[in-house]
Amino acid sequence: VSAPATESRLFEGRCNESIVVRTSRARAFAALHRVEDWPARLPHVLAIDVLYDDGQYQEFLMDVRSDGGPIRVRSVRNCRLDTFQIEFFQPDPPAFLRHHAGGWQFYATGPDRCMIVAYHMWNLEPDVAAARFPPTDGRSTEQEVESLLRNHSLLALQSWQKILEEAA
């Protein structure tokens, strides 16, 4: 399982993580689709301001807790219930990224089991990224950024596993 091939070849960096959750695919998809509920469910999400939501396409502002204080991100999502996929991109990515996109995929692996895949794809803004994540012994700027986004994916997946299994 990985990011869609057509899209991923446009990006120099990509990573994906997955987790199996004791819940149905429909419930998992619905939880990640209903973005307005996130502040009540995800401790790191402080606020959501939905700018547009027609059921499939969404645009929203999300205030997220971070080590350096709250940050606001704008996200545009294409939520495909027919294929159980959610794609997103950040039109105003953090300064160290030129482009940032990704998504969620949902696979039924049993009657009450769902594998959730989170993937990120990005292109660096090289100078800003090098200043923010200077290369260290044995780790390049690219590896530092990948590690950051991979950890974001893992934390999000573990949070959703806890939420969905507690609610079951």
Place this chain on the structure above:
Amino acid sequence: MVVTETIVISRDQPSVYAAFADIAGWTRILPDVQTVELLYWDGYNQEFRMTVERPGGPETIRGIRYCRPCSSLELFHPVPPPGVKRMAGQWTFKERAGLTTVVATRTFQLCDDELDGLGAEREAAFAEILRQALRTNLSRFKNALERHAEDHATSPALS
């Protein structure tokens, strides 16, 4: 409501797709498009702001497109035209024997306050305007693409 228009263009699929995908180039093909501002573009996800000349004055819309070379472009407007609650759609491209068929589809929903008891009539009227606009724009792309091909075919003889 769904509106669909189709046109056949005598150019190869990559050329036709490229003309529709190059949103900044629309000002050269569609005379009513005044300006296009590309806000984000990573090769797949695209955000743009477009100002279009309308009878009531310039109208600015913001659009998001998902670009899948060379098969389709998917579109929605987080800021739709005035009076429209939802506007989304796609263009699909299919080549056969050197001819590329372009199918343009739009799904729309009018704002509730536009439907004061005359919903069906207003929807039908808007659908007709949209259908005409799609037809006109497809024809302009066809003309531009086929003229471009003719110019290139004749240029060696002129030089």
